Amino acid sequence: MAGAMVSGTAASGFSASHGGVFCHGVASGDPMADSVLLWTRVTPAPAALPGTGLGPDVSVGWEIAADAGFKKIVARGTAATGAARDHTVKVIAGRLAAATNYWYRFTLGQSVSPAGRTRTAPAAGAVVDRLKFGVVSCANWQAGYFSSYRHLAARGDLDAVLHLGDYLYEYGPGEYQARDVVVRPHEPAHEMTQLEHYRRRHAQYKTDPDLQALHAAAPFIVTWDDHESANDAWKGGAENHTEGAEGAWSERVAAAQKAYTEWMPVRYEPGGQLYRRLDFGSLASLSMLDLRSYRDQQAANGADPSISSPARTITGAAQMDWLLGNLKSTGPQWKLVGNPVMIAPVRVPSTLNTAELAGVQKLMGGTSISGVPYNVDQWDGYEADRNRVVRHLRDNAVKDTVFLTGDIHSGWACDIPADPASYPATGDSVAAELVCTSVTSDNLDDILNVPPRTGSVGVENAIKAANPHVKYLDFDSHGYSVLDVTAAGVRMDWYVLAERTSANSGSTLSTSFNVQANSGKVTPTQGGLQ
Amino acid sequence: MSRSPQQGTPASSRLSTPGRRQFLQIAAAGGAAVVLSAAPGTAWAAPAAGRTRSYVLVVDGCRPDEITPALTPRLAALRDAGTNFPAARSLPVMETIPNHVMMMTGVRPDRSGVPANSIFDRTDGVVRNLDRPTDLHFPTLLERLQELGLTTGSVLSKKYLYGIFGARASYRWEPQPVLPVTGHAPDAATMDALLAMVNGPDPDFVFTNLGDIDRVGHSDLSGTTLRAAREAALAETDLQVGRFIDHLKNAGKWDSSVVVVLADHSMDWSIPSNLISINLILQSRPELQSNITIAQNGGADLLYWTGPEPDRMAGLAAVEQLVRAHEGVLSVNKPADLRLGDEAGDLVAYCRAGWRFSDPYVASNPIPGNHGHPATEPIPFFVSGGSPLVVKGSVSSKAARTVDVAPTVGSIYGLKAPAGGYDGTGRVSALTKPRN
Known part of the structure; x- marks a missing residue:
């Protein structure tokens, strides 16, 4: 269904070579009970290419209907755009009915965009039997094809897609790809550091047919991680940023954020807050975190005592207060948290060999010292903030909190211990964490340069043994997840790709874990299409 | 302490009327006797057939995650067969007396006068338990249902609960034997009394507190890691609930029964230094x-x-x-x-x-x-039973609370809200045809 929508109603564009006026597709995002954000980008003239700053100001029409044939139009309007915002269009379609499918499209002159399907959220307090979300992160264009998006688009049963960050990557060709192979070179052909670069890179990603199909099939709910700006970003810089040589960080991150707000279907404008909450009736709330804009610089490694300093933060004080305010016993049952980096503690096991340690260190960007947190870019590097969250959940007996996480190019299902020291004896867990793997980005077998499910398996077992709250770990697979939410439980299904470098890769269900209501724990279960 | 589960209760009984209250002695399981009391003029014969029976079973101090197929199979099966509210919570103060009062009144403590187990009585100048009938300032289901011509019963294992609810129910059981340290009757004895009440006067509605899980939780000196005694109590209480279900089925009353199971609060363990x-x-x-x-x-x-x-x-x-x-x-x-x-x-x-x-x-x-x-707010809360009124195999994301019991049970009988309305919400999604 989704694929048909993407290719269905587009009128001829001004230029076949550019794919038409609406060659970057359409999208929707941040569904609320009575409104949804609609997005597109127009190319009104051949010169109006992304990032150029060229092209006329235009007025783009939009309409949203209750049927796929656009016979029951419920709202329409126009929106102005131009080179100042890279000819992107964002409108809020309001006065919509809750928990309802809608179809939308744009017009410019005689050109008509592809149609997209979206869906509003259930009304506040409404009884909701089931929610289904696609969950994805870490899609590196250069490392392969976005088959994961195609498979999600084909499902036709998603309420929304949660993109947990690393929607695009900043690197140039040869800097980061599929092991040593650049499957598809980035454009521009160098690291993005300026507004023009970020715009052009966003535009390139938006030409991917699988990505377009998924955007047209379901509303996205997004947050950024680091690669939307630069690797291991923090509030004052990034690992992959050289102050001066690559400009000032403040200017670079502002450029990245401007391009992001232009090109992503998100209710965010520069200067505002990306962290935000969306509710889905009485069943679930979703708190989307921004863990890059307010965090202090990462510690040098896991042995650095500053990781436990209460003076350091990953959320910032205001976002922490907001998050704790969302994690309460009143309101929707499930407290879902869109969490760009892992919150469950993970310690480096002492049983890895040198090569395995090096691989883990490269994947995680952390230390290889056994017994200390292995990745200080995660919440592990900001223990005081994590303790605040854990203590809040425990003190107030807040149940049914599930962190949905990306970033780490691997699939995980974890309990979040009330107290890591006593967890092996008590099993007490305050929440669960479900981590989706990468759409394409390298993971451990790629780094170790070994076939999948060979060299990584021992590492996985060692990490699980050293961290008994980690119940599932797949360091090798690429793919996507589907989250199924009911009052009885939250289940994540992990789907893995046969071959990320193949444009037509199939996918198979790998495993499923459930978080039963009131348990705060992950348990293996049967999953799949329902 | 515990007794072997037995099916049914011998029906032989002896009526006496010492003073103003009526007493009924019913032979119970194991040769013991259960003594019930009733208000003057209350009939001892069971009402006519064709009615809906409802029971509220409070598994005192039980945490929702403690009800599992392995540890408490009867409770787990009962939960899964009805409508479960996994997001259910106790209400301040998360103590036994105020939450039992909220269950029966449907209103919060600022209207009932019962905010905690223990208060400072400014009039008497002493810290004391709220265990006097006069401490409760709001009508309860136990007497309000009688105004509809229905009969009610209370089978409460704790002395102070018996104290505060006093003679409100049509039929009452005074807990005995009461253990000297805990101040409660063991669940086996409490269940004997409940079965005797169901087998004898058979009220339309019975309010029951099973205190073992809570009392063992309090006296569990093993801290947070070894909770064997509590698990034994959970298993024992589960056996007693099983006795009740079996009794209803064997007596042909299951198909007309709505059973609400919940806790008044859960439990949290501290180490000595905390x-x-x-x-x-x-x-x-x-x-x-x-x-x-x-x-x-x-x-x-x-x-x-x-x-x-x-x-x-x-x-x-x-x-x-x-x-x-x-x-x-x-x-x-x-x-x-x-x-x-x-x-x-x-x-x-x-x-x-x-x-x-x-x-x-x-x-x-x-x-x-x-x-x-607040750590002790989460509670089990489910509506089950054999009555066709019960929505089977459902899970609700609604945050049911102890104060919701009265409007929920009241809806079964078409009972109107009290003056000023309920503070609780009738969890009517658990019932197919509530009457209001």
């Missing part, structure tokens, strides 16, 4: 210590200003500041913010998970298992 004594905190400020009276409720301390009135505001502000500074204190609240009413005093302090209050002395509360604080 102890807060507000009296000790105030020791450095004698002018405050001497003007504060503390009613300790495990995980919550109720603080009453008893000093000169002109000093009240400044004194309470200073107390609040000192108490908040303790690492084990989660919050200090105004009673009105928790809808507790004047009986709750001037400030209510909650402890963090893994802590407990001990006042007025450090040795006053030696037990590690406590409740009353």
Whole structure:
């Protein structure tokens, strides 16, 4: 269904070579009970290419209907755009009915965009039997094809897609790809550091047919991680940023954020807050975190005592207060948290060999010292903030909190211990964490340069043994997840790709874990299409 | 202590009328006898057929995650067969008496007059339990249903519950034997009484408290890691619930029965060093210590200003500041913010998970298992039974609360809301055809 929508109603564009006026597709995002954000980008003239700053100001029409044939139009309007915002269009379609499918499209002159399907959220307090979300992160264009998006688009049963960050990557060709192979070179052909670069890179990603199909099939709910700006970003810089040589960080991150707000279907404008909450009736709330804009610089490694300093933060004080305010016993049952980096503690096991340690260190960007947190870019590097969250959940007996996480190019299902020291004896867990793997980005077998499910398996077992709250770990697979939410439980299904470098890769269900209501724990279960 | 589960209860009985109350002695399982009392003029014969029976079973102090197919198979099966509310919560103060009162009244403590187990009685000048019938200022289901021509029963394992609900039900059981340390009757004895009541006068509605899980939780000295005694209590209570279900089925009453199972609060365990004594905190400020009276409720301390009135505001502000500074204190609240009413005093302090209050002395509360604080809010809450009214195999995301019991049960019988309305919400999604 989704694929048909993407290719269905587009009128001829001004230029076949550019794919038409609406060659970057359409999208929707941040569904609320009575409104949804609609997005597109127009190319009104051949010169109006992304990032150029060229092209006329235009007025783009939009309409949203209750049927796929656009016979029951419920709202329409126009929106102005131009080179100042890279000819992107964002409108809020309001006065919509809750928990309802809608179809939308744009017009410019005689050109008509592809149609997209979206869906509003259930009304506040409404009884909701089931929610289904696609969950994805870490899609590196250069490392392969976005088959994961195609498979999600084909499902036709998603309420929304949660993109947990690393929607695009900043690197140039040869800097980061599929092991040593650049499957598809980035454009521009160098690291993005300026507004023009970020715009052009966003535009390139938006030409991917699988990505377009998924955007047209379901509303996205997004947050950024680091690669939307630069690797291991923090509030004052990034690992992959050289102050001066690559400009000032403040200017670079502002450029990245401007391009992001232009090109992503998100209710965010520069200067505002990306962290935000969306509710889905009485069943679930979703708190989307921004863990890059307010965090202090990462510690040098896991042995650095500053990781436990209460003076350091990953959320910032205001976002922490907001998050704790969302994690309460009143309101929707499930407290879902869109969490760009892992919150469950993970310690480096002492049983890895040198090569395995090096691989883990490269994947995680952390230390290889056994017994200390292995990745200080995660919440592990900001223990005081994590303790605040854990203590809040425990003190107030807040149940049914599930962190949905990306970033780490691997699939995980974890309990979040009330107290890591006593967890092996008590099993007490305050929440669960479900981590989706990468759409394409390298993971451990790629780094170790070994076939999948060979060299990584021992590492996985060692990490699980050293961290008994980690119940599932797949360091090798690429793919996507589907989250199924009911009052009885939250289940994540992990789907893995046969071959990320193949444009037509199939996918198979790998495993499923459930978080039963009131348990705060992950348990293996049967999953799949329902 | 426990007895072997047995099917049914012998029906032989003896009626006596000493004084104004009526007493009925019914032979129970194992040759024991159960004595029930009734108001003057109450008939002992069961009402006519074709009605709906409803039962509220309180598994006192049970945590929702403790109901599992392995540990409590009968409770788990009952839960899964009906409508489960996994997000259910107890309400402040998360203690036994106020939450039982909320269940039966459908209103919060600021309307019922019952905010905690233990309060400072300003009239009598003593800290005491709210265990007198006159402490409860709001009508309960137990008497309101009688106004519809229905009969009600109370089978409450704890002395203080029997005390506060007094003679409100048509038929009552006074807990016995009462264990000297815990002040409650074992679940086996309580279930004997419930079965006798169902087998004898067979009220339309019975309110039952099973106290073993809570009492063992309190006296479990093994802390947070070894909870074998509590698990044994859970298993025993599960057996007793099984007896009840089997009895209803064998007596042909299951198909007309709605069974609501919930807890009044859950339980949290502290290690010995995690102890807060507000009296000790105030020791450095004698002018405050001497003007504060503390009613300790495990995980919550109720603080009453008893000093000169002109000093009240400044004194309470200073107390609040000192108490908040303790690492084990989660919050200090105004009673009105928790809808507790004047009986709750001037400030209510909650402890963090893994802590407990001990006042007025450090040795006053030696037990590690406590409740009353927010960590003990989650409770099991499900509506089940064989009645066609029960929605089978459903799970609701709604946050049911103890105060919802009265409107939910009341809806079965078309009982109107009390004057001023309910504070609770009828969980009618668990019922196919509620009558209001």
